[in-house]
Amino acid sequence: MTYCVGMLLDAGMVFLSDSRTNAGVDHISTFRKTFVFEQSGERVLVLMTSGNLAVTQAMVSMLKSRLNAGDDIESLYNVPDMFAAARHVGDTLRAVHQRDAEGLAAFSIEFNASIILGGQIKGEPPRLFTVYAAGNFIEATTETTYFQIGESKYGKPIIDRTITRKTAMDDAVKCALISMDSTIKSNLSVGLPLDLVCVHTDQYTVALHQSIDASNPYFAALRQRWGDSLRHAFDELPKPDWLTGV
Protein backbone atom coordinates (compact mmCIF):
# COMPACT_ATOMS: atom_id res chain seq x y z
CA MET A 1 0.00 0.00 0.00
CA THR A 2 0.96 3.62 -0.28
CA TYR A 3 -0.06 6.97 1.07
CA CYS A 4 0.76 10.16 -0.82
CA VAL A 5 -0.68 13.64 -0.37
CA GLY A 6 -0.10 16.71 -2.52
CA MET A 7 -1.23 20.15 -1.35
CA LEU A 8 -1.74 23.22 -3.51
CA LEU A 9 -1.48 26.47 -1.54
CA ASP A 10 -1.20 30.10 -2.50
CA ALA A 11 2.36 29.98 -1.19
CA GLY A 12 3.37 26.86 -3.07
CA MET A 13 3.03 23.09 -3.04
CA VAL A 14 3.79 20.36 -0.51
CA PHE A 15 4.24 16.72 -1.50
CA LEU A 16 4.63 13.87 0.97
CA SER A 17 4.86 10.15 0.24
CA ASP A 18 5.72 7.02 2.17
CA SER A 19 8.06 4.45 0.67
CA ARG A 20 6.64 1.04 1.52
CA THR A 21 5.49 -1.39 -1.10
CA ASN A 22 4.22 -4.87 -0.49
CA ALA A 23 3.30 -7.90 -2.44
CA GLY A 24 1.78 -9.69 0.52
CA VAL A 25 2.75 -8.98 4.11
CA ASP A 26 5.79 -11.26 3.80
CA HIS A 27 7.23 -9.29 0.92
CA ILE A 28 7.75 -5.72 2.02
CA SER A 29 10.25 -3.39 0.41
CA THR A 30 11.22 0.24 0.30
CA PHE A 31 10.77 2.07 -2.97
CA ARG A 32 10.69 5.77 -3.58
CA LYS A 33 7.38 6.99 -4.97
CA THR A 34 8.29 10.64 -5.49
CA PHE A 35 9.98 11.88 -8.66
CA VAL A 36 11.07 15.42 -9.45
CA PHE A 37 11.45 16.83 -12.96
CA GLU A 38 13.09 20.21 -12.86
CA GLN A 39 14.50 22.76 -15.25
CA SER A 40 15.53 25.35 -12.78
CA GLY A 41 14.01 28.79 -13.36
CA GLU A 42 11.61 27.53 -16.01
CA ARG A 43 9.62 24.54 -14.73
CA VAL A 44 9.36 22.15 -11.81
CA LEU A 45 7.13 19.07 -11.76
CA VAL A 46 6.65 16.58 -8.95
CA LEU A 47 5.08 13.20 -9.47
CA MET A 48 3.99 10.68 -6.81
CA THR A 49 2.81 7.17 -7.64
CA SER A 50 0.62 4.50 -6.09
CA GLY A 51 -0.67 1.17 -7.34
CA ASN A 52 1.07 -1.72 -9.06
CA LEU A 53 4.81 -1.02 -8.74
CA ALA A 54 5.68 -2.64 -12.07
CA VAL A 55 3.16 -0.37 -13.79
CA THR A 56 4.27 2.85 -12.14
CA GLN A 57 7.98 2.07 -12.53
CA ALA A 58 7.46 1.38 -16.22
CA MET A 59 5.64 4.69 -16.57
CA VAL A 60 8.38 6.62 -14.77
CA SER A 61 11.08 4.92 -16.87
CA MET A 62 9.28 5.91 -20.05
CA LEU A 63 8.80 9.48 -18.82
CA LYS A 64 12.50 9.72 -18.02
CA SER A 65 13.70 8.15 -21.25
CA ARG A 66 11.91 10.83 -23.26
CA LEU A 67 13.35 13.75 -21.35
CA ASN A 68 16.45 14.20 -23.45
CA ALA A 69 15.34 12.45 -26.62
CA GLY A 70 15.21 15.68 -28.58
CA ASP A 71 12.74 18.49 -29.15
CA ASP A 72 10.59 16.42 -31.50
CA ILE A 73 9.76 13.94 -28.74
CA GLU A 74 7.16 15.15 -26.29
CA SER A 75 8.45 15.07 -22.72
CA LEU A 76 7.92 16.68 -19.34
CA TYR A 77 10.78 19.05 -20.26
CA ASN A 78 9.06 20.46 -23.33
CA VAL A 79 5.28 20.25 -22.77
CA PRO A 80 3.96 23.83 -22.89
CA ASP A 81 1.89 23.77 -19.70
CA MET A 82 0.77 21.58 -16.79
CA PHE A 83 -2.38 20.45 -18.60
CA ALA A 84 -0.18 19.08 -21.37
CA ALA A 85 2.06 17.52 -18.72
CA ALA A 86 -0.93 15.70 -17.17
CA ARG A 87 -1.97 14.53 -20.62
CA HIS A 88 1.59 13.33 -21.26
CA VAL A 89 1.60 11.34 -18.01
CA GLY A 90 -1.83 9.90 -18.87
CA ASP A 91 -0.67 8.95 -22.37
CA THR A 92 2.41 7.26 -20.94
CA LEU A 93 0.24 5.27 -18.55
CA ARG A 94 -1.92 4.26 -21.51
CA ALA A 95 1.18 3.08 -23.38
CA VAL A 96 2.08 0.88 -20.39
CA HIS A 97 -1.50 -0.38 -20.34
CA GLN A 98 -1.40 -1.23 -24.02
CA ARG A 99 1.78 -3.23 -23.55
CA ASP A 100 1.08 -4.95 -20.21
CA ALA A 101 -2.64 -5.08 -19.38
CA GLU A 102 -3.32 -8.29 -21.23
CA GLY A 103 -0.32 -10.03 -19.70
CA LEU A 104 -1.43 -8.94 -16.22
CA ALA A 105 -5.02 -10.00 -16.87
CA ALA A 106 -3.81 -13.51 -17.69
CA PHE A 107 -2.71 -13.69 -14.06
CA SER A 108 -5.81 -11.86 -12.75
CA ILE A 109 -3.64 -8.90 -11.75
CA GLU A 110 -5.41 -5.58 -11.92
CA PHE A 111 -3.82 -2.76 -13.92
CA ASN A 112 -3.85 -0.42 -11.01
CA ALA A 113 -2.18 3.01 -10.74
CA SER A 114 -2.90 6.50 -9.42
CA ILE A 115 -0.59 9.44 -9.88
CA ILE A 116 -0.43 12.84 -8.23
CA LEU A 117 1.21 15.36 -10.54
CA GLY A 118 1.86 18.91 -9.43
CA GLY A 119 4.11 21.71 -10.45
CA GLN A 120 4.51 24.99 -12.25
CA ILE A 121 5.64 25.85 -15.76
CA LYS A 122 6.54 29.46 -16.49
CA GLY A 123 3.54 31.38 -17.82
CA GLU A 124 0.90 29.90 -15.53
CA PRO A 125 0.28 29.43 -11.81
CA PRO A 126 1.07 26.14 -10.01
CA ARG A 127 -1.38 23.35 -10.82
CA LEU A 128 -2.16 20.00 -9.22
CA PHE A 129 -3.62 16.87 -10.86
CA THR A 130 -4.59 13.31 -10.10
CA VAL A 131 -4.06 10.96 -13.04
CA TYR A 132 -5.94 7.66 -13.05
CA ALA A 133 -5.03 4.23 -14.44
CA ALA A 134 -7.20 4.91 -17.50
CA GLY A 135 -5.03 7.93 -18.34
CA ASN A 136 -7.80 10.41 -17.54
CA PHE A 137 -7.19 13.05 -14.90
CA ILE A 138 -8.75 15.70 -12.70
CA GLU A 139 -7.33 19.04 -11.62
CA ALA A 140 -7.55 20.80 -8.29
CA THR A 141 -9.75 23.90 -8.53
CA THR A 142 -9.82 26.93 -6.25
CA GLU A 143 -12.03 25.01 -3.80
CA THR A 144 -9.66 22.01 -3.73
CA THR A 145 -6.56 22.22 -1.58
CA TYR A 146 -5.20 18.72 -1.86
CA PHE A 147 -5.25 15.31 -3.49
CA GLN A 148 -4.50 11.98 -1.85
CA ILE A 149 -3.72 8.61 -3.41
CA GLY A 150 -3.41 5.18 -1.83
CA GLU A 151 -4.54 4.64 1.75
CA SER A 152 -6.18 8.03 2.10
CA LYS A 153 -8.91 7.75 4.71
CA TYR A 154 -7.06 7.62 8.04
CA GLY A 155 -5.16 10.80 7.27
CA LYS A 156 -7.99 12.81 5.74
CA PRO A 157 -9.82 14.29 8.77
CA ILE A 158 -6.84 16.33 10.01
CA ILE A 159 -6.28 17.84 6.55
CA ASP A 160 -9.96 18.74 6.21
CA ARG A 161 -9.86 20.50 9.56
CA THR A 162 -6.69 22.53 9.12
CA ILE A 163 -5.73 23.24 5.51
CA THR A 164 -6.96 25.92 3.13
CA ARG A 165 -5.31 27.66 0.19
CA LYS A 166 -4.17 30.38 2.62
CA THR A 167 -2.27 27.97 4.88
CA ALA A 168 1.45 28.70 5.22
CA MET A 169 3.93 26.18 3.82
CA ASP A 170 5.34 25.18 7.21
CA ASP A 171 1.86 24.55 8.61
CA ALA A 172 1.05 22.47 5.54
CA VAL A 173 4.21 20.39 6.08
CA LYS A 174 3.22 19.88 9.72
CA CYS A 175 -0.28 18.82 8.69
CA ALA A 176 1.00 16.43 6.00
CA LEU A 177 3.30 14.77 8.54
CA ILE A 178 0.47 14.36 11.07
CA SER A 179 -1.77 12.96 8.35
CA MET A 180 0.98 10.49 7.44
CA ASP A 181 1.45 9.54 11.09
CA SER A 182 -2.26 8.69 11.47
CA THR A 183 -2.01 6.53 8.35
CA ILE A 184 1.15 4.72 9.44
CA LYS A 185 -0.42 4.00 12.84
CA SER A 186 -3.44 2.35 11.22
CA ASN A 187 -1.99 0.59 8.16
CA LEU A 188 1.10 -1.58 8.48
CA SER A 189 1.70 -1.44 4.74
CA VAL A 190 2.41 2.31 4.86
CA GLY A 191 5.87 2.99 6.25
CA LEU A 192 8.97 5.10 6.66
CA PRO A 193 11.10 6.67 5.27
CA LEU A 194 9.04 9.52 3.89
CA ASP A 195 9.83 11.75 0.94
CA LEU A 196 8.98 15.40 1.46
CA VAL A 197 9.15 17.93 -1.36
CA CYS A 198 8.29 21.63 -1.14
CA VAL A 199 7.98 24.04 -4.05
CA HIS A 200 7.37 27.76 -3.68
CA THR A 201 5.10 29.56 -6.09
CA ASP A 202 6.93 31.32 -8.94
CA GLN A 203 10.34 29.91 -8.07
CA TYR A 204 10.41 27.06 -10.63
CA THR A 205 12.71 24.97 -8.50
CA VAL A 206 12.45 22.57 -5.59
CA ALA A 207 12.87 24.47 -2.32
CA LEU A 208 13.33 21.29 -0.33
CA HIS A 209 13.53 17.55 -0.97
CA GLN A 210 14.11 15.67 2.24
CA SER A 211 13.98 12.08 3.37
CA ILE A 212 12.41 11.64 6.81
CA ASP A 213 12.96 8.44 8.75
CA ALA A 214 12.38 7.29 12.32
CA SER A 215 15.52 9.05 13.50
CA ASN A 216 14.22 12.46 12.39
CA PRO A 217 13.83 14.29 15.73
CA TYR A 218 11.09 16.66 14.53
CA PHE A 219 8.91 13.89 13.14
CA ALA A 220 9.48 11.74 16.25
CA ALA A 221 8.51 14.65 18.52
CA LEU A 222 5.52 15.54 16.34
CA ARG A 223 4.17 11.99 16.54
CA GLN A 224 4.57 11.86 20.30
CA ARG A 225 3.16 15.31 20.97
CA TRP A 226 0.25 14.89 18.57
CA GLY A 227 -0.76 11.68 20.32
CA ASP A 228 -0.47 13.41 23.70
CA SER A 229 -2.43 16.42 22.45
CA LEU A 230 -5.25 14.26 21.14
CA ARG A 231 -5.56 12.40 24.41
CA HIS A 232 -5.43 15.68 26.33
CA ALA A 233 -8.07 17.25 24.06
CA PHE A 234 -10.19 14.13 24.52
CA ASP A 235 -9.88 14.31 28.31
CA GLU A 236 -10.80 18.00 28.32
CA LEU A 237 -14.08 17.47 26.51
CA PRO A 238 -17.14 17.26 28.77
CA LYS A 239 -18.33 13.79 29.72
CA PRO A 240 -21.82 12.74 28.68
CA ASP A 241 -23.15 13.03 32.23
CA TRP A 242 -26.59 13.82 30.79
CA LEU A 243 -26.80 10.13 29.85
CA THR A 244 -28.79 8.74 32.72
CA GLY A 245 -27.85 5.17 33.36
CA VAL A 246 -24.23 5.42 32.20
Added chain:
Amino acid sequence: MTYCVGMLLDAGMVFLSDSRTNAGVDHISTFRKTFVFEQSGERVLVLMTSGNLAVTQAMVSMLKSRLNAGDDIESLYNVPDMFAAARHVGDTLRAVHQRDAEGLAAFSIEFNASIILGGQIKGEPPRLFTVYAAGNFIEATTETTYFQIGESKYGKPIIDRTITRKTAMDDAVKCALISMDSTIKSNLSVGLPLDLVCVHTDQYTVALHQSIDASNPYFAALRQRWGDSLRHAFDELPKPDWLTGV
Protein backbone atom coordinates in the same frame (compact mmCIF):
# COMPACT_ATOMS: atom_id res chain seq x y z
CA MET B 1 -22.96 3.26 3.64
CA THR B 2 -22.95 2.70 7.35
CA TYR B 3 -20.72 3.19 10.32
CA CYS B 4 -21.18 1.11 13.46
CA VAL B 5 -18.80 0.59 16.36
CA GLY B 6 -19.17 -1.78 19.29
CA MET B 7 -16.85 -1.54 22.31
CA LEU B 8 -16.23 -4.21 24.93
CA LEU B 9 -15.00 -2.79 28.22
CA ASP B 10 -14.57 -4.22 31.67
CA ALA B 11 -17.45 -1.98 32.75
CA GLY B 12 -19.79 -3.00 29.94
CA MET B 13 -20.48 -2.47 26.27
CA VAL B 14 -21.13 0.59 24.10
CA PHE B 15 -22.82 0.35 20.70
CA LEU B 16 -23.19 3.26 18.29
CA SER B 17 -24.61 3.23 14.77
CA ASP B 18 -25.64 5.79 12.21
CA SER B 19 -28.94 5.40 10.36
CA ARG B 20 -28.29 6.38 6.76
CA THR B 21 -28.69 3.97 3.90
CA ASN B 22 -28.29 4.76 0.27
CA ALA B 23 -28.87 3.13 -3.06
CA GLY B 24 -27.01 5.80 -4.99
CA VAL B 25 -26.64 9.36 -3.76
CA ASP B 26 -30.10 10.28 -5.03
CA HIS B 27 -31.77 7.61 -2.93
CA ILE B 28 -30.96 8.22 0.70
CA SER B 29 -33.11 7.02 3.54
CA THR B 30 -33.06 6.60 7.28
CA PHE B 31 -33.16 3.07 8.65
CA ARG B 32 -32.30 1.89 12.10
CA LYS B 33 -29.36 -0.51 12.15
CA THR B 34 -29.38 -1.35 15.86
CA PHE B 35 -31.57 -4.09 17.32
CA VAL B 36 -31.87 -5.11 20.95
CA PHE B 37 -32.91 -8.57 22.14
CA GLU B 38 -33.46 -8.57 25.85
CA GLN B 39 -34.79 -10.86 28.53
CA SER B 40 -34.30 -8.66 31.50
CA GLY B 41 -32.19 -10.18 34.25
CA GLU B 42 -31.13 -13.16 32.11
CA ARG B 43 -29.72 -11.98 28.78
CA VAL B 44 -29.23 -8.90 26.65
CA LEU B 45 -28.00 -8.97 23.05
CA VAL B 46 -27.36 -6.03 20.75
CA LEU B 47 -26.99 -6.42 17.00
CA MET B 48 -25.85 -3.78 14.49
CA THR B 49 -25.96 -4.33 10.73
CA SER B 50 -24.21 -3.02 7.64
CA GLY B 51 -24.30 -4.02 4.00
CA ASN B 52 -27.20 -4.73 1.66
CA LEU B 53 -30.32 -3.50 3.48
CA ALA B 54 -32.58 -6.17 1.96
CA VAL B 55 -30.19 -8.86 3.21
CA THR B 56 -29.83 -7.51 6.74
CA GLN B 57 -33.55 -6.73 7.10
CA ALA B 58 -34.41 -10.27 6.01
CA MET B 59 -31.95 -11.61 8.56
CA VAL B 60 -33.39 -9.48 11.37
CA SER B 61 -36.95 -10.46 10.42
CA MET B 62 -36.03 -14.13 10.57
CA LEU B 63 -34.25 -13.68 13.91
CA LYS B 64 -37.33 -11.94 15.32
CA SER B 65 -39.83 -14.43 13.94
CA ARG B 66 -38.09 -17.24 15.80
CA LEU B 67 -38.07 -15.50 19.17
CA ASN B 68 -41.40 -16.72 20.35
CA ALA B 69 -41.83 -19.73 18.12
CA GLY B 70 -41.47 -22.17 21.01
CA ASP B 71 -38.65 -23.83 22.89
CA ASP B 72 -37.96 -26.31 20.10
CA ILE B 73 -37.01 -23.53 17.70
CA GLU B 74 -33.53 -22.08 18.24
CA SER B 75 -33.64 -18.35 18.83
CA LEU B 76 -31.69 -15.54 20.45
CA TYR B 77 -33.95 -16.02 23.49
CA ASN B 78 -32.95 -19.64 24.09
CA VAL B 79 -29.38 -20.11 22.80
CA PRO B 80 -27.26 -21.15 25.81
CA ASP B 81 -24.40 -18.66 25.34
CA MET B 82 -23.06 -15.87 23.13
CA PHE B 83 -21.05 -18.26 20.98
CA ALA B 84 -24.27 -20.07 20.13
CA ALA B 85 -25.92 -16.70 19.52
CA ALA B 86 -23.21 -15.75 17.00
CA ARG B 87 -23.63 -19.12 15.33
CA HIS B 88 -27.40 -18.57 15.21
CA VAL B 89 -26.94 -15.16 13.55
CA GLY B 90 -24.45 -16.67 11.09
CA ASP B 91 -26.84 -19.52 10.28
CA THR B 92 -29.67 -17.07 9.72
CA LEU B 93 -27.48 -15.07 7.34
CA ARG B 94 -26.69 -18.30 5.50
CA ALA B 95 -30.41 -19.02 5.19
CA VAL B 96 -30.90 -15.60 3.59
CA HIS B 97 -27.96 -16.33 1.31
CA GLN B 98 -29.42 -19.64 0.26
CA ARG B 99 -32.72 -18.02 -0.64
CA ASP B 100 -31.50 -14.78 -2.23
CA ALA B 101 -27.89 -14.95 -3.42
CA GLU B 102 -28.69 -16.38 -6.83
CA GLY B 103 -31.41 -13.82 -7.45
CA LEU B 104 -29.05 -11.01 -6.49
CA ALA B 105 -26.25 -12.43 -8.63
CA ALA B 106 -28.54 -12.32 -11.66
CA PHE B 107 -28.47 -8.54 -11.23
CA SER B 108 -24.76 -8.44 -10.34
CA ILE B 109 -25.63 -7.38 -6.79
CA GLU B 110 -23.19 -8.56 -4.18
CA PHE B 111 -24.49 -10.49 -1.17
CA ASN B 112 -22.97 -8.12 1.26
CA ALA B 113 -23.48 -7.95 5.04
CA SER B 114 -21.47 -7.46 8.24
CA ILE B 115 -22.94 -7.74 11.69
CA ILE B 116 -21.68 -6.68 15.10
CA LEU B 117 -23.21 -8.83 17.82
CA GLY B 118 -22.50 -8.16 21.47
CA GLY B 119 -24.11 -8.97 24.75
CA GLN B 120 -24.16 -11.09 27.84
CA ILE B 121 -26.05 -14.25 28.73
CA LYS B 122 -26.14 -15.30 32.40
CA GLY B 123 -23.28 -17.67 33.18
CA GLU B 124 -20.57 -15.99 31.18
CA PRO B 125 -18.96 -12.54 30.80
CA PRO B 126 -20.02 -10.08 28.07
CA ARG B 127 -18.78 -11.07 24.60
CA LEU B 128 -18.48 -9.23 21.30
CA PHE B 129 -18.47 -10.69 17.77
CA THR B 130 -18.32 -9.66 14.14
CA VAL B 131 -20.34 -11.94 11.86
CA TYR B 132 -19.49 -11.92 8.14
CA ALA B 133 -21.68 -12.44 5.07
CA ALA B 134 -20.47 -16.04 4.82
CA GLY B 135 -21.88 -16.74 8.29
CA ASN B 136 -18.45 -17.13 9.87
CA PHE B 137 -17.49 -14.88 12.74
CA ILE B 138 -14.68 -13.65 14.96
CA GLU B 139 -14.75 -12.77 18.65
CA ALA B 140 -13.04 -9.94 20.49
CA THR B 141 -10.28 -11.27 22.77
CA THR B 142 -8.68 -9.61 25.78
CA GLU B 143 -6.46 -7.58 23.43
CA THR B 144 -9.39 -6.38 21.33
CA THR B 145 -11.50 -3.54 22.64
CA TYR B 146 -13.78 -2.86 19.71
CA PHE B 147 -15.14 -3.90 16.34
CA GLN B 148 -16.22 -1.59 13.52
CA ILE B 149 -18.32 -2.33 10.44
CA GLY B 150 -19.03 -0.19 7.39
CA GLU B 151 -17.03 2.98 6.80
CA SER B 152 -14.52 2.32 9.54
CA LYS B 153 -11.31 4.12 8.63
CA TYR B 154 -12.01 7.79 9.32
CA GLY B 155 -13.13 7.08 12.86
CA LYS B 156 -10.48 4.52 13.80
CA PRO B 157 -7.48 6.67 14.87
CA ILE B 158 -9.27 8.32 17.81
CA ILE B 159 -10.42 4.95 19.16
CA ASP B 160 -6.94 3.48 18.88
CA ARG B 161 -5.53 6.40 20.82
CA THR B 162 -8.03 6.52 23.68
CA ILE B 163 -9.81 3.24 24.38
CA THR B 164 -8.70 0.22 26.38
CA ARG B 165 -10.65 -2.40 28.33
CA LYS B 166 -10.20 -0.21 31.43
CA THR B 167 -11.89 2.84 29.88
CA ALA B 168 -14.99 4.05 31.73
CA MET B 169 -18.36 3.81 29.99
CA ASP B 170 -18.87 7.56 29.72
CA ASP B 171 -15.44 8.04 28.14
CA ALA B 172 -16.21 5.25 25.71
CA VAL B 173 -19.48 6.95 24.73
CA LYS B 174 -17.60 10.22 24.22
CA CYS B 175 -15.01 8.45 22.07
CA ALA B 176 -17.63 6.63 19.99
CA LEU B 177 -19.41 9.93 19.31
CA ILE B 178 -16.15 11.63 18.24
CA SER B 179 -15.32 8.66 16.03
CA MET B 180 -18.77 8.94 14.45
CA ASP B 181 -18.34 12.70 13.95
CA SER B 182 -15.06 12.17 12.05
CA THR B 183 -16.82 9.62 9.84
CA ILE B 184 -19.86 11.81 9.17
CA LYS B 185 -17.58 14.72 8.26
CA SER B 186 -15.76 12.63 5.64
CA ASN B 187 -18.49 10.39 4.22
CA LEU B 188 -21.79 11.89 3.09
CA SER B 189 -23.45 8.49 3.15
CA VAL B 190 -23.06 8.18 6.93
CA GLY B 191 -25.60 10.35 8.74
CA LEU B 192 -27.78 11.24 11.69
CA PRO B 193 -29.70 10.25 13.72
CA LEU B 194 -27.47 7.93 15.72
CA ASP B 195 -28.50 4.99 17.87
CA LEU B 196 -26.58 4.67 21.11
CA VAL B 197 -26.93 1.62 23.35
CA CYS B 198 -25.09 1.01 26.62
CA VAL B 199 -25.06 -2.22 28.59
CA HIS B 200 -23.40 -2.63 31.98
CA THR B 201 -21.58 -5.83 32.84
CA ASP B 202 -23.67 -8.32 34.85
CA GLN B 203 -26.89 -6.33 34.61
CA TYR B 204 -28.51 -8.28 31.74
CA THR B 205 -30.51 -5.30 30.58
CA VAL B 206 -30.02 -2.22 28.45
CA ALA B 207 -28.87 0.67 30.62
CA LEU B 208 -29.55 3.21 27.88
CA HIS B 209 -30.93 3.25 24.36
CA GLN B 210 -30.97 6.75 22.97
CA SER B 211 -31.46 8.35 19.60
CA ILE B 212 -29.10 11.27 18.97
CA ASP B 213 -29.87 13.77 16.24
CA ALA B 214 -28.54 17.19 15.22
CA SER B 215 -30.57 18.88 17.95
CA ASN B 216 -28.81 16.93 20.72
CA PRO B 217 -26.94 19.69 22.59
CA TYR B 218 -24.17 17.43 23.89
CA PHE B 219 -23.36 15.96 20.50
CA ALA B 220 -23.50 19.41 18.86
CA ALA B 221 -21.14 20.84 21.50
CA LEU B 222 -18.84 17.82 21.27
CA ARG B 223 -18.50 18.21 17.49
CA GLN B 224 -17.76 21.91 17.77
CA ARG B 225 -15.33 21.61 20.66
CA TRP B 226 -13.52 18.61 19.22
CA GLY B 227 -12.91 20.50 15.98
CA ASP B 228 -11.69 23.52 17.95
CA SER B 229 -9.47 21.33 20.13
CA LEU B 230 -7.89 19.65 17.12
CA ARG B 231 -7.10 22.97 15.50
CA HIS B 232 -5.74 24.30 18.78
CA ALA B 233 -3.61 21.18 19.29
CA PHE B 234 -2.37 21.54 15.72
CA ASP B 235 -1.45 25.19 16.25
CA GLU B 236 0.38 24.37 19.47
CA LEU B 237 2.70 21.84 17.84
CA PRO B 238 6.11 23.20 16.86
CA LYS B 239 6.54 24.33 13.28
CA PRO B 240 9.12 22.55 11.13
CA ASP B 241 11.51 25.53 11.26
CA TRP B 242 14.40 23.10 10.83
CA LEU B 243 13.29 22.75 7.21
CA THR B 244 15.60 25.17 5.50
CA GLY B 245 13.97 26.63 2.45
CA VAL B 246 10.40 26.44 3.74
